[in-house]
Amino acid sequence: MAYKTEDHETQYCFPAINSSCIKTKRSTHEYNIMYVFFSLLSVWTVFLNLLVIISISHFKKLHTPTNMLILSLAVADLLIGLIVMPLEAIKLIETCWYFGDTICRLFIIIMGLLICTSLSNLVLIAVDRYVAVCHPLLYPQKITMTRTITIICVSWFCSLAYNISVIITNSQRKYTCYGECTIIITFAWTVTDLFVSFLLPCTVIITLYLRIFYVAHQQVKVINSLMRSGKHLTEGSVKGKSESKAALTLGIIVTVYLFCWIPYFILTLTPNTSKTSVIAYFILWMVYISSGLNPLIYAIFYPWFKTSVKHILNLSKIFKPT
Numbered sequence: 001m002a003y004k005t006e007d008h009e010t011q012y013c014f015p016a017i018n019s020s021c022i023k024t025k026r027s028t029h030e031y032n033i034m035y036v037f038f039s040l041l042s043v044w045t046v047f048l049n050l051l052v053i054i055s056i057s058h059f060k061k062l063h064t065p066t067n068m069l070i071l072s073l074a075v076a077d078l079l080i081g082l083i084v085m086p087l088e089a090i091k092l093i094e095t096c097w098y099f100g101d102t103i104c105r106l107f108i109i110i111m112g113l114l115i116c117t118s119l120s121n122l123v124l125i126a127v128d129r130y131v132a133v134c135h136p137l138l139y140p141q142k143i144t145m146t147r148t149i150t151i152i153c154v155s156w157f158c159s160l161a162y163n164i165s166v167i168i169t170n171s172q173r174k175y176t177c178y179g180e181c182t183i184i185i186t187f188a189w190t191v192t193d194l195f196v197s198f199l200l201p202c203t204v205i206i207t208l209y210l211r212i213f214y215v216a217h218q219q220v221k222v223i224n225s226l227m228r229s230g231k232h233l234t235e236g237s238v239k240g241k242s243e244s245k246a247a248l249t250l251g252i253i254v255t256v257y258l259f260c261w262i263p264y265f266i267l268t269l270t271p272n273t274s275k276t277s278v279i280a281y282f283i284l285w286m287v288y289i290s291s292g293l294n295p296l297i298y299a300i301f302y303p304w305f306k307t308s309v310k311h312i313l314n315l316s317k318i319f320k321p322t
Contacts, residue, residue, distance in 0.1 A: 013096035013179030021177035024095040031093065038089035041292070045081025048295035049074045055308035062304060065148040066128050070298075072152045073121040076114045077291035084111050085288055092281060097181035104181035105167055112163035113156075116197060118291075120155040122257055123201045124148075126208040134215045162196070198265045202258060252297055260290040 014020040026034075052074040056062045087107055091097055097104055128148075132139045170185050185193070263283045298305040 013094075013098070013177075017178050019178045021096060021179035023179075026093070034089075034093045038085065038093070041289070042081050042085040042089070045085065045288075045292035046078055048292055049078035049081065051309050051312060052295050052298060052305070053078065054312055055305060058312075059308055062308070063145065065143045065145055066125070066132075068145065068148045068152060069121055069125045069128060072156075073118060073125070073294065076117045076121065077294060079110070080114050080118075080288060080291040083107075084114060088284075088288065091181060096179045098179075099181075105183075107181065108183055109160075109163050109167055112166065113160050115287075116159035116162060117156055118257070119197065119201050119261075120159060121152075123204055124151060124155065126205045126212075129212055130208045133212050166193070194265065198261075205258075252301070256293055256297070257290055260286045 011023040011025055012020040013023050053071060056067045056071045056074075084107075087099075088111075099107075128143055131143055135142075166185065166189060167183065170183055170189060264287050267280055267283050295305075
């Protein structure tokens with residue numbers, strides 16, 4: 001269904017349905033540019049995180065508790081690039097949801113699952129670094145591979161259960177028009193989600209990293225003092241410096257994540273802001289783009305990642321026993 005106006009013809013997502021949403025008209029040139037851009041962004045995110053996953057999974061030397069947490073984060077980021085980005089891009093470009101209500105709910109659950117899992121992984125990484133830097137003697141006893149993998153599985157399960165609960169309890173919703181994929185969350189769930197998905201984890205992360213950086217700074221001062229006095233560094237001092245560097249690298253990842261996410265949560269608390277505005281879409285895609293930034297941080301700061309990528313790209317070496 002369409003009707004003539006003075007300047008243009010109005011198009012609808014579902015012309016045969018009276019309550020259909022209006023479809024934004026774009027030129028063929030705009031369509032092509034947007035589809036190419038978002039396709040490249042999705043492929044970039046999937047490819048880089050796939051390199052991280054293969055690196056940690058294949059090379060046994062990288063099988064450490066910290067790297068298991070990085071692996072879990074990379075899996076979530078890969079799925080964001082593989083599932084969330086393409087569907088979100090189609091919704092943005094077409095300004096219509098053509099996949100039905102069931103797929104819409106499933107999409108929202110998957111998106112919420114991956115977002116919650118990413119944040120929970122960052123909390124676990126902060127805890128891991130806190131124990132490694134602040135309590136190094138207890139780290140081998142407290143942070144084991146078995147415990148880490150178990151906690152990762154629990155965090156994925158809890159994130160899934162939480163998001164399914166949100167969808168089920170908010171299942172009765174009204175569309176402003178037919179052809180959109182949104183969910184109206186009650187005020188109680190909005191407050192709960194703000195606390196569970198933002199305030200609590202961010203408070204834990206920031207508190208732990210402030211303590212980590214303070215202890216790391218003290219350790220660096222001691223190491224520098226020993227070096228100036230000509231004393232040999234002990235194995236514990238060298239390890240402490242290495243742990244501090246790892247904490248700094250992961251701290252950068254957390255900072256990038258929070259920088260991308262804080263504007264989004266501020267947006268959700270602003271009732272008068274349209275969630276379909278250009279600013280809203282820009283803030284939302286900042287969140288998605290952060291999923292493709294983490295591997296770049298690994299490449300800059302982690303020598304093991306650079307080395308493993310070389311082996312992966314050289315197929316003759318990736319199939320050799322590790």
